[in-house]
Amino acid sequence: MxxxxxxxxxxxxxxxxxxxxxxxxxEIRQLGVKLLESLGNYKTLAKMKSDGNNVFDGYEQFDAVLKAFSQxxxxxxxxxxxxxxxxxxxxxxxxxxxxxxxxxxxxxxxxxxxxxxxxxxxxxxxxxxxxxxxxxxxxxxxxxxxxx
Structure with missing residues (x-):
């Protein structure tokens, strides 16, 4: 360099x-974009998984932070x-x-x-x-x- x-x-x-x-x-923006693309519509699965694992209750907030990084x-x-x-x-x-x-x-x-x-x-x-x-x-x- x-x-x-x-x-x-x-x-x-x-x-x-x-x-x-x-x-x-x-790199943080690029990784955020890539992770959003890889997760696709994971929100639906996170909702189902939250019944047995309450860590997924916060998925929407995680998704919002990830979108902020990607933008x-x-x-x-x-x-x-x-x-x-x-x-x-x-x-x-x-x-x-x-x-x-x-x-x-x-x-x-x-x-x-x-x-x-x-x-x-x-x-x-x-x-x-x-x-x-x-x-x-x-x-x-x-x-x-x-x-x-």
Missing amino acids: TYDDVVECLAHCGLDCSRCADYENG ASCSGCRGDHVICPVTTCSAKNCQIEKKVNFCFECDEYPCDKQFSGRLRDRWLSINDRMKEIGAVAYYHEQVKQPRY
């Missing part, structure tokens, strides 16, 4: 948009249709202004403009690690870990 590929996957702050459950081209529509933080719940992120505009791809590449890093509390700690940890080993190595390292 090249640096440019990594830039497409990682947000300006360093979070991996490509592995987010809301990402329109992500993910976020373009990622570098796109035009961002639905990231971190709505107070100023990293995107800052990086565009500073003409860098990641916060750690900025001469002013770390600054006080980005995040607070636990989000700030995570942001610093991610960017410090990218600064230490490089964005490509960081991508390969973090992609082996669960996203959530």
